[in-house]
Amino acid sequence: MAELLQHPEITRKACKELEEVVGKGNTLEEFHISKLHYLDAILKETLRLHPVAPQLVLRCPYTTQTISEYTIPKGSKVLFNVWAMQRDPEAWENPMKFQPERFMRDAGKGDYRGNNYSFLPFGSGRRVCPGIPLAEKMILYVVSTLLHFFEWNLPQGTTLDLSEKFGLVLKIQQPPIAIPIAKYSSLEHYL
Numbered sequence: 001m002a003e004l005l006q007h008p009e010i011t012r013k014a015c016k017e018l019e020e021v022v023g024k025g026n027t028l029e030e031f032h033i034s035k036l037h038y039l040d041a042i043l044k045e046t047l048r049l050h051p052v053a054p055q056l057v058l059r060c061p062y063t064t065q066t067i068s069e070y071t072i073p074k075g076s077k078v079l080f081n082v083w084a085m086q087r088d089p090e091a092w093e094n095p096m097k098f099q100p101e102r103f104m105r106d107a108g109k110g111d112y113r114g115n116n117y118s119f120l121p122f123g124s125g126r127r128v129c130p131g132i133p134l135a136e137k138m139i140l141y142v143v144s145t146l147l148h149f150f151e152w153n154l155p156q157g158t159t160l161d162l163s164e165k166f167g168l169v170l171k172i173q174q175p176p177i178a179i180p181i182a183k184y185s186s187l188e189h190y191l
Protein backbone atom coordinates (compact mmCIF):
# COMPACT_ATOMS: atom_id res chain seq x y z
CA MET A 1 0.00 0.00 0.00
CA ALA A 2 2.89 2.38 0.78
CA GLU A 3 4.46 1.83 -2.66
CA LEU A 4 1.06 2.28 -4.31
CA LEU A 5 0.53 5.57 -2.49
CA GLN A 6 3.83 6.71 -4.03
CA HIS A 7 2.88 5.53 -7.52
CA PRO A 8 -0.59 6.73 -8.61
CA GLU A 9 -0.08 5.55 -12.23
CA ILE A 10 0.59 1.97 -11.07
CA THR A 11 -2.44 2.17 -8.75
CA ARG A 12 -4.62 3.29 -11.68
CA LYS A 13 -3.46 0.30 -13.76
CA ALA A 14 -4.18 -2.07 -10.86
CA CYS A 15 -7.69 -0.62 -10.41
CA LYS A 16 -8.33 -0.96 -14.15
CA GLU A 17 -7.34 -4.63 -13.97
CA LEU A 18 -9.74 -5.11 -11.05
CA GLU A 19 -12.57 -3.48 -13.00
CA GLU A 20 -11.90 -5.77 -15.97
CA VAL A 21 -11.49 -9.01 -14.00
CA VAL A 22 -13.90 -8.51 -11.08
CA GLY A 23 -16.25 -5.86 -12.50
CA LYS A 24 -17.18 -2.49 -10.99
CA GLY A 25 -18.77 -2.91 -7.58
CA ASN A 26 -18.61 -6.74 -7.65
CA THR A 27 -17.14 -8.57 -4.69
CA LEU A 28 -13.70 -10.09 -5.20
CA GLU A 29 -13.84 -13.90 -5.03
CA GLU A 30 -11.03 -16.45 -4.69
CA PHE A 31 -11.33 -17.50 -8.35
CA HIS A 32 -10.49 -13.95 -9.50
CA ILE A 33 -7.07 -13.98 -7.82
CA SER A 34 -5.26 -16.12 -10.42
CA LYS A 35 -6.44 -13.69 -13.12
CA LEU A 36 -4.97 -10.59 -11.46
CA HIS A 37 -1.62 -10.65 -13.27
CA TYR A 38 -0.68 -7.00 -12.78
CA LEU A 39 -1.54 -7.09 -9.06
CA ASP A 40 0.54 -10.26 -8.76
CA ALA A 41 3.47 -8.37 -10.37
CA ILE A 42 2.93 -5.53 -7.85
CA LEU A 43 3.16 -8.03 -4.98
CA LYS A 44 6.37 -9.53 -6.42
CA GLU A 45 7.93 -6.10 -6.91
CA THR A 46 7.02 -5.16 -3.32
CA LEU A 47 8.58 -8.35 -1.96
CA ARG A 48 11.68 -7.68 -4.09
CA LEU A 49 12.29 -4.19 -2.70
CA HIS A 50 10.95 -4.88 0.79
CA PRO A 51 11.55 -8.55 1.67
CA VAL A 52 9.78 -9.44 4.92
CA ALA A 53 12.78 -11.49 6.11
CA PRO A 54 15.74 -9.48 4.72
CA GLN A 55 18.36 -12.01 5.84
CA LEU A 56 16.24 -15.17 5.84
CA VAL A 57 16.65 -17.51 8.80
CA LEU A 58 20.12 -18.27 10.13
CA ARG A 59 21.82 -21.38 8.65
CA CYS A 60 24.46 -23.36 10.46
CA PRO A 61 26.28 -26.14 8.50
CA TYR A 62 26.88 -29.50 10.30
CA THR A 63 30.06 -30.06 8.31
CA THR A 64 32.65 -27.77 6.75
CA GLN A 65 31.54 -26.85 3.24
CA THR A 66 33.34 -25.37 0.24
CA ILE A 67 31.30 -23.27 -2.15
CA SER A 68 33.26 -21.81 -5.04
CA GLU A 69 36.38 -20.29 -3.46
CA TYR A 70 34.78 -19.92 -0.01
CA THR A 71 35.17 -22.30 2.91
CA ILE A 72 32.31 -22.24 5.38
CA PRO A 73 33.50 -23.90 8.60
CA LYS A 74 31.23 -26.32 10.46
CA GLY A 75 29.04 -24.45 12.97
CA SER A 76 29.33 -21.04 11.25
CA LYS A 77 26.31 -18.80 11.42
CA VAL A 78 25.36 -17.96 7.84
CA LEU A 79 23.00 -15.16 6.85
CA PHE A 80 21.84 -14.50 3.29
CA ASN A 81 21.45 -10.81 2.52
CA VAL A 82 18.36 -11.19 0.39
CA TRP A 83 17.64 -7.46 0.73
CA ALA A 84 20.90 -6.70 -1.15
CA MET A 85 20.55 -9.63 -3.60
CA GLN A 86 17.14 -8.36 -4.66
CA ARG A 87 18.63 -4.90 -5.38
CA ASP A 88 21.74 -6.18 -7.18
CA PRO A 89 22.24 -4.12 -10.38
CA GLU A 90 23.83 -7.16 -12.03
CA ALA A 91 20.59 -9.10 -11.66
CA TRP A 92 17.99 -6.30 -11.92
CA GLU A 93 17.60 -3.42 -14.35
CA ASN A 94 17.02 -0.12 -12.51
CA PRO A 95 16.98 -2.05 -9.22
CA MET A 96 15.91 0.88 -7.03
CA LYS A 97 12.83 1.65 -9.15
CA PHE A 98 9.42 0.22 -8.28
CA GLN A 99 8.50 -1.35 -11.64
CA PRO A 100 6.01 -4.25 -11.44
CA GLU A 101 6.21 -4.54 -15.25
CA ARG A 102 9.59 -6.29 -14.93
CA PHE A 103 7.70 -9.39 -13.67
CA MET A 104 5.11 -9.17 -16.46
CA ARG A 105 7.87 -9.25 -19.09
CA ASP A 106 9.69 -12.19 -17.50
CA ALA A 107 7.39 -14.43 -15.44
CA GLY A 108 10.26 -16.81 -14.48
CA LYS A 109 11.93 -13.99 -12.51
CA GLY A 110 9.11 -14.05 -9.98
CA ASP A 111 9.29 -17.73 -9.01
CA TYR A 112 8.61 -17.82 -5.26
CA ARG A 113 10.00 -21.32 -4.65
CA GLY A 114 13.62 -20.24 -4.35
CA ASN A 115 14.91 -21.50 -7.71
CA ASN A 116 15.99 -18.02 -8.83
CA TYR A 117 18.74 -16.93 -6.44
CA SER A 118 18.20 -13.24 -7.26
CA PHE A 119 14.66 -13.39 -5.85
CA LEU A 120 14.21 -15.17 -2.51
CA PRO A 121 11.38 -13.42 -0.58
CA PHE A 122 10.23 -16.78 0.82
CA GLY A 123 13.67 -18.32 1.19
CA SER A 124 14.94 -21.43 -0.54
CA GLY A 125 15.74 -25.09 -0.02
CA ARG A 126 14.36 -27.36 2.69
CA ARG A 127 13.49 -24.44 5.00
CA VAL A 128 11.60 -22.51 2.29
CA CYS A 129 8.41 -20.89 3.64
CA PRO A 130 5.60 -23.48 3.61
CA GLY A 131 3.02 -20.66 3.72
CA ILE A 132 3.64 -19.41 0.14
CA PRO A 133 0.24 -20.40 -1.34
CA LEU A 134 -1.68 -18.90 1.59
CA ALA A 135 0.45 -15.73 1.77
CA GLU A 136 0.20 -15.13 -1.98
CA LYS A 137 -3.60 -15.50 -2.03
CA MET A 138 -4.30 -13.55 1.17
CA ILE A 139 -2.11 -10.55 0.33
CA LEU A 140 -3.60 -10.28 -3.16
CA TYR A 141 -7.09 -10.71 -1.73
CA VAL A 142 -6.72 -8.03 0.96
CA VAL A 143 -4.83 -5.45 -1.15
CA SER A 144 -7.15 -5.96 -4.14
CA THR A 145 -10.25 -5.51 -1.98
CA LEU A 146 -8.83 -2.29 -0.47
CA LEU A 147 -8.11 -0.92 -3.95
CA HIS A 148 -11.35 -2.10 -5.55
CA PHE A 149 -13.63 -0.39 -3.04
CA PHE A 150 -11.63 2.63 -1.86
CA GLU A 151 -9.54 5.39 -3.33
CA TRP A 152 -6.46 6.01 -1.15
CA ASN A 153 -4.78 9.35 -0.54
CA LEU A 154 -2.11 10.76 1.73
CA PRO A 155 -3.32 13.44 4.16
CA GLN A 156 -2.93 16.85 2.47
CA GLY A 157 0.52 18.35 2.73
CA THR A 158 2.17 15.09 3.85
CA THR A 159 4.74 12.95 2.05
CA LEU A 160 5.58 9.34 2.49
CA ASP A 161 8.87 8.15 3.94
CA LEU A 162 9.69 4.62 2.80
CA SER A 163 12.79 4.27 5.01
CA GLU A 164 13.05 0.86 6.58
CA LYS A 165 13.84 -0.43 10.04
CA PHE A 166 16.07 -3.50 9.91
CA GLY A 167 15.58 -6.53 12.08
CA LEU A 168 14.73 -10.21 11.70
CA VAL A 169 11.61 -8.80 10.06
CA LEU A 170 11.80 -5.69 7.87
CA LYS A 171 9.43 -2.88 8.85
CA ILE A 172 8.70 0.59 7.57
CA GLN A 173 10.16 3.19 9.95
CA GLN A 174 7.19 5.56 9.86
CA PRO A 175 3.93 3.61 9.43
CA PRO A 176 2.11 5.48 6.66
CA ILE A 177 -1.22 7.19 7.24
CA ALA A 178 -3.61 6.99 4.31
CA ILE A 179 -7.16 8.23 3.91
CA PRO A 180 -9.69 5.91 2.25
CA ILE A 181 -12.53 7.40 0.22
CA ALA A 182 -15.39 5.03 -0.58
CA LYS A 183 -15.80 4.51 -4.34
CA TYR A 184 -19.48 3.60 -4.05
CA SER A 185 -22.28 5.48 -2.35
CA SER A 186 -24.35 2.39 -1.54
CA LEU A 187 -23.70 0.90 1.90
CA GLU A 188 -24.28 -2.69 0.69
CA HIS A 189 -20.83 -2.68 -0.96
CA TYR A 190 -19.23 -2.29 2.45
CA LEU A 191 -21.23 -4.64 4.68
Ligand code: HEM
Nearest residue numbers: 052053056057121122123124126127128129130131134135
Ligand atom coordinates in the same frame (compact mmCIF):
# COMPACT_ATOMS: atom_id res chain seq x y z
C1 HEM B 1 4.17 -12.41 2.95
C2 HEM B 1 4.07 -13.49 3.67
C3 HEM B 1 5.23 -14.35 4.06
C4 HEM B 1 6.55 -14.16 3.79
C5 HEM B 1 7.25 -13.06 2.98
C6 HEM B 1 7.26 -15.30 4.39
C7 HEM B 1 8.62 -15.48 4.32
C8 HEM B 1 9.28 -16.51 4.95
C9 HEM B 1 10.71 -16.69 4.93
C10 HEM B 1 11.70 -15.77 4.18
C11 HEM B 1 11.01 -17.78 5.64
C12 HEM B 1 12.42 -18.36 5.87
C13 HEM B 1 12.79 -19.25 4.72
C14 HEM B 1 14.25 -19.56 4.64
O1 HEM B 1 15.03 -19.16 5.52
O2 HEM B 1 14.67 -20.23 3.65
C15 HEM B 1 9.77 -18.32 6.14
C16 HEM B 1 9.66 -19.44 6.92
C17 HEM B 1 8.46 -19.95 7.39
N1 HEM B 1 7.20 -19.48 7.08
FE1 HEM B 1 6.76 -17.85 5.98
N2 HEM B 1 6.34 -16.12 4.99
C18 HEM B 1 5.09 -15.59 4.82
C19 HEM B 1 3.90 -16.11 5.23
C20 HEM B 1 3.76 -17.30 5.88
C21 HEM B 1 2.49 -17.92 6.21
C22 HEM B 1 1.12 -17.37 5.79
C23 HEM B 1 2.78 -19.06 6.90
C24 HEM B 1 1.89 -20.11 7.48
C25 HEM B 1 0.60 -20.17 7.29
C26 HEM B 1 4.23 -19.15 7.01
C27 HEM B 1 4.91 -20.16 7.67
C28 HEM B 1 6.28 -20.27 7.73
C29 HEM B 1 6.99 -21.32 8.48
C30 HEM B 1 6.36 -22.42 9.34
C31 HEM B 1 8.36 -21.11 8.26
C32 HEM B 1 9.55 -21.94 8.81
C33 HEM B 1 9.90 -23.06 7.85
C34 HEM B 1 11.10 -23.88 8.31
O3 HEM B 1 11.99 -23.33 8.97
O4 HEM B 1 11.15 -25.07 7.98
N3 HEM B 1 4.78 -18.08 6.38
N4 HEM B 1 8.73 -17.54 5.69
